[in-house]
Amino acid sequence: MEDQLRRGLLSQAPEARKRALDECIARSHDHVLACAMRKYRAGPENANVQDLIQNTWARALERLGQFRGASLPEFRGWVGAILHSVYVNGLGEDRRRARSFAGAVVSLNGAPGGPAFEPPAPGPTPSGIVMGQEAREQLERALRLLSDRERELLHLRLGEGLGHEEIGALLGLDREKCRQACHDVLKKLRRWNAEEAL
Numbered sequence: 001m002e003d004q005l006r007r008g009l010l011s012q013a014p015e016a017r018k019r020a021l022d023e024c025i026a027r028s029h030d031h032v033l034a035c036a037m038r039k040y041r042a043g044p045e046n047a048n049v050q051d052l053i054q055n056t057w058a059r060a061l062e063r064l065g066q067f068r069g070a071s072l073p074e075f076r077g078w079v080g081a082i083l084h085s086v087y088v089n090g091l092g093e094d095r096r097r098a099r100s101f102a103g104a105v106v107s108l109n110g111a112p113g114g115p116a117f118e119p120p121a122p123g124p125t126p127s128g129i130v131m132g133q134e135a136r137e138q139l140e141r142a143l144r145l146l147s148d149r150e151r152e153l154l155h156l157r158l159g160e161g162l163g164h165e166e167i168g169a170l171l172g173l174d175r176e177k178c179r180q181a182c183h184d185v186l187k188k189l190r191r192w193n194a195e196e197a198l
Contacts (some may be wrong), residue, residue, distance in 0.1 A: 002072070003114050016109040021064060025057075030075050032056060032083060038166060039087050052090070056083040062068070062193070073172040078171030084156070142189055150185045157182050 008020025032046055036052040043049070067078055086146050141150060156167045168178035 002101075005072060008071050009075075021067070021075075024072055025060075027072060028076050028079055032079055034171065035080055035083050035166075036087075038162070039160075040082075046086065052083065055090070059086060064081055064131045071172075077170055077172035083172065084160070141196075142192055145192055146185065150181075150188070153178075153182055154185050154189075 005023055008016045008023070011017050011020070026125075033049075033052055036042060036049045036056070037046075039052060040046055040048045056079065060079050063082070067075065069075055069078060129167050148156065152171070153167065155171065156162045162170075164179040164182065165175045167173070167182070168175050171178065173181065
């Protein structure tokens, strides 16, 4: 079965490739559902989980012609990366939406034209701004040392808080290879940080 799937994915014949991709999609639904549930730490009936799954498959189907893998794990890794991208983009939209409401004027007595209360904007201190800029620049320099794959591993492990097994499932690695890759990325950053401190 896997051999036939591999031949279909590598096939130049459009019909054979389409059948193989249809098989990958059918066999990956549970995987995508599990990843979406982990992202939101919710069950399959959760509206956010359902939206994430729907948006992931919509984007994956739009880009199906770009998939160049030759196995089901590679397909699942590819779809997992799309799911992660859709999830992160959705968080950004949620943050932008929240910021647009942050400056809303609130009436103290609830009556139109009544006195309005605007909470003071908590601003950073000048020293906090300088320290934040320096830290941001240092982080950007460190991240430029990493390959795209290493940055993705770092984001999934530290930013998303995923375990080695989950990351491995998304990227098509076994748990031990994923653990070692994460360890190597952190070791590289520690070594750079030590050199930077000198």
